[in-house]
């Protein structure tokens with residue numbers, strides 16, 4: 082028995098090194114030793130995967146390889162190689178790596194977890210619907226939602242509750258934008274007033290991201306026979322139970338002449354699509370894409386901005402002066418989206434926040450659809466590609482003192498690397514919510530910092546700026562002291 086075991090171990094090791102050597106000779110990118118079954122996953126620390134990959138980047142360079150379980154994976158770590166792959170060679174790199182759990186979530190019908198012709202069609206429909214609905218709805222929607230948020234925070238301040246964990250309220254603000262954008266509905270800020278079915282949907286969407294990020298059988302194929310996906314299926318059912326009736330209602334009551342929300346535009350766009358490849362049924366999966374993709378990412382950026390500007394009080398004052406200078410008059414005059422260019426310092430703060438703490442630090446996995454060459458290395462067809470946006474935007478070759486929060490780096494026009502911010506990725510697969518999210522950050526950020534001052538309860542202690550990878554790249558939970566300007 083022991084001999085048999087030894088022979089098996091020897092054979093596995095032999096096959097593994099044979100493959101390893103063959104690839105190296107073919108100019109495959111370098112990387113750490115991969116073990117049988119788990120590959121190089123032992124190198125990634127849970128909750129700190131971005132930091133583990135950053136360490137490997139420092140050791141192996143801007144293009145390195147590692148196996149995620151059975152999947153050959155290449156990690157791109159600097160802006161130039163990400164641009165080279167996703168933008169300059171986009172036809173070879175636009176496909177998504179579809180893992181087993183992605184199929185359960187997207188049912189081969191959503192945006193994030195589909196590819197080739199279906200994805201091109203659905204992404205086209207999404208882009209048109211976003212543009213058509215956006216111009217009519219956005220600014221009003223932001224103003225109304227901010228007002229509700231503002232009233233809630235002021236109520237907290239009146240009840241002498243000026244030190245708060247602001248994350249849940251920022252999440253609700255961001256959720257409400259997508260929710261009303263999709264369905265013309267919003268939820269209250271008070272926990273006890275939120276209807277149970279919506280609360281359950283929110284919890285399910287948070288659980289979804291956690292479960293997806295911790296699904297070993299996605300990569301380790303030998304575990305698949307033992308994986309029932311019970312939890313994932315249950316989460317998807319809970320989400321669908323909430324979304325589907327809402328979509329059905331909009332389909333039934335649609336007034337084609339006066340579409341009222343994004344879903345109405347989406348229905349019209351799908352109906353007008355001559356090939357009829359996309360079915361109305363796909364709308365519920367698109368909604369889940371947008372609600373899940375659009376809530377925590379944007380709220381995490383706002384939360385980071387509050388944290389950084391509380392650690393850098395003088396920058397917060399500079400920001401406040403810029404907003405006041407541009408909105409002289411009444412207290413309740415707020416910047417409009419078309420005036421964005423009048424706020425160079427504010428825009429620089431947003432860019433710097435997204436640079437230093439990209440909310441989706443490792444993007445979503447792509448797949449190389451044909452043999453290609455990136456950064457001088459050969460990447461074989463079928464390889465999984467991860468864009469390490471965290472390392473790319475904290476890269477010393479591109480940004481001086483990258484770990485310092487310094488918005489001024491984006492004001493200095495002599496800095497030729499100003500545009501290398503890839504937090505939303507790049508190429509055809511670029512985040513479709515980029516414009517919406519940037520508008521949201523401008524609209525809410527300027528209003529928030531005009532109305533409130535954020536500070537640290539303990540003046541002698543700075544907030545920890547090291548990020549943890551939870552649902553998004555989040556700060557460690559912190560209490561902020563809020564006062565009225």
Ligand code: HEM
Nearest residue numbers: 192193371374375378379441444445505506510512514518
């Ligand atoms: C600060 C906010 C946000 C950041 C940093 C962010 C970042 C990203 C990144 C890095 C990707 C992966 C792109 C790739 O595969 O190369 C992505 C994809 C995606 N994002 Fe966002 N996102 C944000 C907000 C939003 C919003 C507001 C929405 C919805 C309205 C959204 C919906 C999506 C969807 C549906 C995808 C999948 C796209 C596809 O596969 O074609 N995101 N996002």
